[in-house]
Amino acid sequence: MQITGRSATAVAMAAFALLAVPADNLAAQQKPLHVPVAKVISVDCTLGKPKPPNALVKAKGQVTTGGYTNPQLVLVFDGPSDGNQHQLLLFFVDRPPPDTVVSQVITELEAELTIERIPSGMKGVRVGSATNSIEKACS
Numbered sequence: 001m002q003i004t005g006r007s008a009t010a011v012a013m014a015a016f017a018l019l020a021v022p023a024d025n026l027a028a029q030q031k032p033l034h035v036p037v038a039k040v041i042s043v044d045c046t047l048g049k050p051k052p053p054n055a056l057v058k059a060k061g062q063v064t065t066g067g068y069t070n071p072q073l074v075l076v077f078d079g080p081s082d083g084n085q086h087q088l089l090l091f092f093v094d095r096p097p098p099d100t101v102v103s104q105v106i107t108e109l110e111a112e113l114t115i116e117r118i119p120s121g122m123k124g125v126r127v128g129s130a131t132n133s134i135e136k137a138c139s
Contacts (some may be wrong), residue, residue, distance in 0.1 A: 024064050034092045036130040037061030037071070037109065043127045045138035047118075055115045055138050058129045066103035067096030073113035084125040086135055087115060098101065 027044045048054040059073055076088045092107060096102050124137040 008011050027088075030122065033035045033094055035068075036128070037068075037091045037093055038064050038106075038129060039131050040091055040127050040129040040134045041108070041134040042135045043125065045136045047111045048114075052065050053120050055122070055124050055125070056112060057088075057089060057127070058086075058110065058112045059089075060108055061093075061129055062108060063093060063107050065096075065109050066105060067100050068093040068107065068109065069096075070094040071109040071111040073111045075113065075115065085121050085123045087118070087122060087124075088123055089113065089127045089131050091127055107123055114136050 040059055042060045043064055044058045046056045048056060048078070057073055071093050073089045074092055076090050082130075091111060109125070118138075122138070124135060126133050126135045
């Protein structure tokens, strides 16, 4: 099955909804613990040498205030996600606890993920955030 850009966006939004609320609190309607970064600002993808090859994905993103922790890339769709055969990843952070005083400044965070076994035909990655996504070919 091939997923188009519009379908990939729908898959990403569904993943945000599922990953944003801790499983033990689904009925509690609490604020989500894991939230997408506000914006992805750069992505890098490097192919490794083992057989089969792996890929190291690094991303930088921005959040709207300080206090966010645990930046992480989450592989949402393990296989070609569109006609360009890019893997779809989402960039998440943990929000600060409700009573925490945080700096009111846009803050940059970095995350990385190794995709251990890349699918045949994979050309690159697409990393998504709350407001944008960036595609990057792996080299």
